Amino acid sequence: MRRASSVAPMESWEWVxxxxxxxxxxxxVLRSVWNYPFGLAMVTLYFFVFLEQxxxxxxxxxxxxxxxxxxxxxxxxxxxxxxxxxxVGLLRPGERAVCVAATAAMSLALGFVMDTWTNAAAPYVDAxxxxxxxxxxxxxxxxxxxxxxxxxxxxxxxxxxxxSKDLKPxxxxxxxxxxxxxxxxxxxxxxxxxxxxxA
Numbered sequence: 001m002r003r004a005s006s007v008a009p010m011e012s013w014e015w016v017x018x019x020x021x022x023x024x025x026x027x028x029v030l031r032s033v034w035n036y037p038f039g040l041a042m043v044t045l046y047f048f049v050f051l052e053q054x055x056x057x058x059x060x061x062x063x064x065x066x067x068x069x070x071x072x073x074x075x076x077x078x079x080x081x082x083x084x085x086x087x088v089g090l091l092r093p094g095e096r097a098v099c100v101a102a103t104a105a106m107s108l109a110l111g112f113v114m115d116t117w118t119n120a121a122a123p124y125v126d127a128x129x130x131x132x133x134x135x136x137x138x139x140x141x142x143x144x145x146x147x148x149x150x151x152x153x154x155x156x157x158x159x160x161x162x163x164s165k166d167l168k169p170x171x172x173x174x175x176x177x178x179x180x181x182x183x184x185x186x187x188x189x190x191x192x193x194x195x196x197x198x199a
Contacts (some may be wrong), residue, residue: 011169017045018173025177028140031088031191033080036073038065046170053165054121057110057130064134066155079143088192091139091146099135099146107131122161129158131150145192148185154180 020042027035050059079087086161091099111127114120132154139147155178162171192198 013045014049014167014169017042017049018169020045021173022176025180029180033073035074036069039069040179043069049105049170050062053125053167054119056118056120057123057126058113061130061133065137068137068141075141076143082115084147087143087195088188089142089144090192090197091144096146099139103135104132106134121165125157125161128160129154145185145188148188151181152178153184
C-alpha cells in the first residue's frame, strides 16, 4: 500500500504561490516592472487553491488579477519609457470618494450574489477582500499611491479569513504582504514628494 504524502498536493501549490507572491510584492515596492511575471504565476496558482477552499470571490478575483496584471504591465512599461522610470501619482478628492463608494458597492453586491447562489464559505468577508483588491489592483496599474492603503486594509481582513480556513501559508504570506505594503506606501510617498507632490 502506498503511503499518503504528508503534504497535500494543493497545499504544496499554496506554498509555491506564496513564494511567488513575495517576489511580486517585493518588486512592486521597488517599482520594478518585473513584478508582473511573478504576479501572473501567483494568481494562476491561487485560482485553484481558492477553488478547493470554496472561496469563490477570491477564486474569481484571480481571473480579474490575471487580466489587470497584463494591463498593468503594459501601463508600467509605457510610463517607464516616457519618463525614464515609473512615476507615482495621487487621486483627486472626488476620485477618492468614487473609489470608496464603488469598492463598497462592489463588495456588497458580490457578497449578496455569493451568499444567495453559491455555497461560499464566507461570502461577505470574501467579497470585501475581492472588492478592495479589485480597486487596489486598478490603482496600482495607474500607479496611484492610494493603492497601498487599500491593500493594507484588504490584507488585514484576509489574514483573519485565511486563518479561519486553515490556509496557514497564505495567512503568513498576507502578514508579510501587510508589512511590505506599509513599506511600499512609505517608499512611494517619498517618491511622490521627490517628484514635487504634496508632503
